Amino acid sequence: MNPVDKVREFRATVNTTVARARARLHAAALGRPGVLGVLLRVLVAVLGFVLGRSWMLVRATFAWAGRHLPLSVFGLVLAGLVWLGLQASGWPGSTLTGPVIVWALFWSPGLLFGIWAAIAPGAYRRSRLRAWYVRRWLTGTPARFRRKGSEAVGTAAGLGVRQPDGGVLVPGIKVRFAPGAAVLRLNVVVGQTVDDIVRAASRIATAYGAHGHELRPVKPGVVDLVLFLIARLAPRTAVMPAELVDAASVGVVAAGIRRDGRRLDLVVRGRHTLVVGATGAGKGSVLWSVAGNLAPAVHAGYVRLWGVDLKQGIEVETGRALFGQVAYTAADAVAVLEALVQIMNERGTLMRGVSRNHTPTPDAPLHVLIVDELADLMAYSGFDHKREAERLLSKLLTQGRALGVVVLGCVQNPRQEALGGTRNLWPQKIALRLDSETETEMVLGTAARLAPAHDIPADIQPGGISGTAGTAYLVAEDGTPTLCRFDYWPDQLIHAVAQRYPAPTYPDTPAAAPVADAASAWLAAGGRLPALDAPANPGPNDDGPVNDNPANDAAPASEQPKRKRSARKSTRNRRPADATTQAVDGSTGNQTTPEKETNS
Numbered sequence: 001m002n003p004v005d006k007v008r009e010f011r012a013t014v015n016t017t018v019a020r021a022r023a024r025l026h027a028a029a030l031g032r033p034g035v036l037g038v039l040l041r042v043l044v045a046v047l048g049f050v051l052g053r054s055w056m057l058v059r060a061t062f063a064w065a066g067r068h069l070p071l072s073v074f075g076l077v078l079a080g081l082v083w084l085g086l087q088a089s090g091w092p093g094s095t096l097t098g099p100v101i102v103w104a105l106f107w108s109p110g111l112l113f114g115i116w117a118a119i120a121p122g123a124y125r126r127s128r129l130r131a132w133y134v135r136r137w138l139t140g141t142p143a144r145f146r147r148k149g150s151e152a153v154g155t156a157a158g159l160g161v162r163q164p165d166g167g168v169l170v171p172g173i174k175v176r177f178a179p180g181a182a183v184l185r186l187n188v189v190v191g192q193t194v195d196d197i198v199r200a201a202s203r204i205a206t207a208y209g210a211h212g213h214e215l216r217p218v219k220p221g222v223v224d225l226v227l228f229l230i231a232r233l234a235p236r237t238a239v240m241p242a243e244l245v246d247a248a249s250v251g252v253v254a255a256g257i258r259r260d261g262r263r264l265d266l267v268v269r270g271r272h273t274l275v276v277g278a279t280g281a282g283k284g285s286v287l288w289s290v291a292g293n294l295a296p297a298v299h300a301g302y303v304r305l306w307g308v309d310l311k312q313g314i315e316v317e318t319g320r321a322l323f324g325q326v327a328y329t330a331a332d333a334v335a336v337l338e339a340l341v342q343i344m345n346e347r348g349t350l351m352r353g354v355s356r357n358h359t360p361t362p363d364a365p366l367h368v369l370i371v372d373e374l375a376d377l378m379a380y381s382g383f384d385h386k387r388e389a390e391r392l393l394s395k396l397l398t399q400g401r402a403l404g405v406v407v408l409g410c411v412q413n414p415r416q417e418a419l420g421g422t423r424n425l426w427p428q429k430i431a432l433r434l435d436s437e438t439e440t441e442m443v444l445g446t447a448a449r450l451a452p453a454h455d456i457p458a459d460i461q462p463g464g465i466s467g468t469a470g471t472a473y474l475v476a477e478d479g480t481p482t483l484c485r486f487d488y489w490p491d492q493l494i495h496a497v498a499q500r501y502p503a504p505t506y507p508d509t510p511a512a513a514p515v516a517d518a519a520s521a522w523l524a525a526g527g528r529l530p531a532l533d534a535p536a537n538p539g540p541n542d543d544g545p546v547n548d549n550p551a552n553d554a555a556p557a558s559e560q561p562k563r564k565r566s567a568r569k570s571t572r573n574r575r576p577a578d579a580t581t582q583a584v585d586g587s588t589g590n591q592t593t594p595e596k597e598t599n600s
């Protein structure tokens with residue numbers, strides 16, 4: 001690994017640690033009721049601001065100093081010598097002013113960058129000057145591209161087309177730079193197809209020493225080949241979403257980061273999304289990036305979440321308060337689907353001739369159905385449930401998006417039985433790490449060649465931050481892939497979000513039984529927040545939660561179901577048959593009377 005990558009790796013680790021600490025602190029402050037809670041929130045905000053800006057100052061200053069090491073060291077040594085000289089000569093005034101001026105003179109460009117970054121970090125990050133500076137001095141990108149002439153690389157990568165006169169014509173390549181990436185615009189020449197460029201892409205990427213690449217069709221015969229010059233997408237922990245301020249933004253969630261460093265805005269409204277990933281690939285990150293980030297809109301009534309989780313409800317139950325109706329058995333899942341189809345039909349009647357696209361309002365919210373493991377429903381349940389589920393889901397997938405009913409379905413293995421006849425009904429696909437090229441092709445079809453999800457390396461760290469989990473290709477309806485990384489959602493953050501933004505009480509759904517939300521009760525009682533990867537329930541010697549929860553009276557605390565991370569994981573790979581036969585107590589609110597639409 002080269003030094004630049006090492007620095008980036010170090011920065012990724014620092015960023016993750018800071019994000020985790022922030023999430024922990026945030027959740028702890030949120031759990032405090034009353035004035036103390038407000039004071040803590042203000043304190044966290046002020047501290048975060050001061051530390052953040054100071055960090056930007058130091059970071060930008062030292063980035064410059066590191067790049068101009070000889071000059072920076074010379075400045076420091078000279079300042080030291082001036083100080084020694086003043087000391088030795090018995091200078092009457094301050095012996096520090098002179099050396100500081102000398103040092104500041106030598107470091108002044110770095111200091112200017114630092115001050116700029118501290119005052120306006122956003123502008124500093126976005127500025128062309130900084131982009132040029134980083135390119136020119138930190139990654140040495142233009143030099144890399146100058147050294148290897150694009151024509152020579154094109155020819156060597158097999159893109160040359162022999163002409164009748166014996167000459168060789170290569171596609172014109174224009175290079176432009178984005179943060180952490182170089183974008184090569186290639187115009188195919190007569191006699192070539194875009195497929196030729198696709199085949200040559202990894203050779204070109206290797207020639208330029210890129211860590212990865214992505215192809216983006218621009219127009220017929222023109223393709224952008226994005227070469228990533230940074231080793232990998234650093235993992236990030238999600239943070240508490242802000243309150244809903246703009247109803248127009250409902251249905252678009254900030255789910256993570258794109259490979260080019262920009263924020264990943266995942267559009268949920270008007271799109272059904274299929275999430276496919278091998279075990280441990282990070283489907284939970286995608287699921288909670290959607291459910292968790294929609295939480296403020298759920299709380300405000302603009303979105304209603306429905307959950308189907310036949311893996312015994314382990315995933316959905318972690319943030320149960322965000323959901324209206326949930327189903328943990330195949331029979332309940334069919335009932336949920338029936339209810340949604342009925343809502344869709346009623347809404348269709350109301351919208352017919354009035355509007356062709358649903359706009360979410362508190363009276364007619366966007367319905368988002370989240371299915372944790374489609375195969376449990378579509379492949380491993382009883383025949384009748386399977387058939388009915390496939391019929392109803394297909395209806396939702398073909399008609400729901402314009403009517404404000406969308407589905408996010410997760411599946412481990414995209415084979416035929418797991419998706420039934422719905423395979424081609426998902427306009428938006430998220431391919432996390434997959435086990436084989438065949439699986440990638442099964443999910444993405446022709447887009448597979450641009451989105452090799454089977455090349456994402458596995459790094460399984462049960463219960464901890466993985467190096468690659470959450471990395472995925474997001475393939476839009478037009479087949480354009482985006483390599484991205486979804487934020488990691490620790491259990492404690494999900495609990496805190498569910499506690500802060502619970503779903504309103506739906507008239508057609510019995511209130512969710514107070515689940516074994518030890519963390520919530522604990523936080524509400526002003527308790528400590530457990531360490532991110534520690535069990536959610538306190539140990540026998542910890543301060544216990546105040547048991548003001550009537551459901552908790554029914555059984556001793558020791559018998560309450562525990563929702564620790566390890567428990568959540570341990571049931572993940574259980575044989576599906578177990579999951580479907582496991583009945584879940586009706587008190588979790590699995591009634592499926594459809595809502596009455598009052599308005600659309």
Ligand SMILES: Nc1ncnc2c1ncn2[C@@H]1O[C@H](COP(=O)(O)OP(=O)(O)OP(=O)(O)O)[C@@H](O)[C@H]1O
Binds near residue numbers: 236278281468470486
């Ligand atoms: N975005 C992420 N960044 C870093 N680590 C992650 C991320 N998402 C998940 N992980 C790590 O990977 C582990 C597996 O993630 P997750 O449970 O979401 O996988 P999954 O695809 O749902 O697996 P399964 O299908 O077996 O349930 C998590 O316990 C966590 O340690």
